[in-house]
Amino acid sequence: MTHKPDPKHALPHWQSQRRLALAAVPALLLSACGGGGGGSPAPSPEDANKLRNPSGTGGGSTPTPTPTPTGSTPLGSTPVYANLRGASLGVGASLNGAIPFPADNAWNTDISALPVDPNSAKLIASIGTGTGLHADFGAGLYDGSPIGIPYLVVSGSEARLPINYTAYGDESDPGPFPIPLSAPIEGGAQSSGDRHVLVIDRDNNRLYEIGNAYPQASGWDAxxxxxFHLDSNTVRPGGQPGWTSADAAGLPIFPGLARYDEAMLGAGGIRHALRFTVARTRRAYVPPATHFASSNTSADLPPMGMRVRLKASYQIPASFSTETKALLQAMKTYGLILADNGSNWFVSGAPDDRWNNDRLSSELRQVTGSQFEVVRMDGLVVG
Incomplete structure (x- = not known):
């Protein structure tokens, strides 16, 4: 089915001030319904680290460190799908081997052997064959806020607070949500950007995501x-085709984040697809996405939900760090899923003081668009 144009999506909303590069893209783009993509004016983790640590050494030390993630139990040899009850509690907490959604969910499916899309070359060219990957996450602080999209794990007893929707209530799930007023906000409390808040209720296997979120006296404006139901392939029972979420593609944000506790295990440690952004998208989406955020109808531009993967011929350098090897192997096995308008080849992740910003940035930028291909798109919905 097609999704009818919705005038409200022409309104500027949830678009980070860190992504001013989008201002150079004409009205071919509509504003994202979510974000976290990061933009060219935002410093790379490497540059941000040098601002904090002029010597250029270290991976993210800072006089005022972000909270150390709680829980550091390494992933077991056998992942636990669709059951997060073993996750630790707190900001950036380890899931201790748990993976959101069942093993056969789109996020967790091995796509390394699926057919290549017939228009792959043109789609990749529109993103940039010579542009390298960029980690839109890292260690330490930049302008007083963590680099990346933070999250919080709570127990099933967390108090539920009302959510007052200010723009997209007709496409949102009603509260109350178990999101404490102290939950970390993307970009920090003073941010004027996307301000995503992600909270996982580990005991009930639920994920709550809001955008442009502001804490109030007794709840949240968003x-x-x-x-999202993390224990089912009916990912969002209350959602509808054509609906947005806290993300432009209508997808959950958290399952696509690169997290250190998985990456530290090296190749094979990350057992799910990763989230990424591009600057120009098409007025279309492909499952698992449910929403588009563009007025451009060119078939040579990527639709939301498009999945790319590193080519089988690409050899991950043995000299790369354990964490980078994990990220790249995940891109080979599970791919990257297009989730939002943002800067080209920006890969999303959670802030963690254990990332080595300099090394991560240096290694990922060596992997360019020319080394990717588009997985065949089935079920495309054109607006």
């Missing part, structure tokens, strides 16, 4: 939000 442009919109969504509730």
């Amino acid at each position: 442009s919109g939000g969504a509730l």
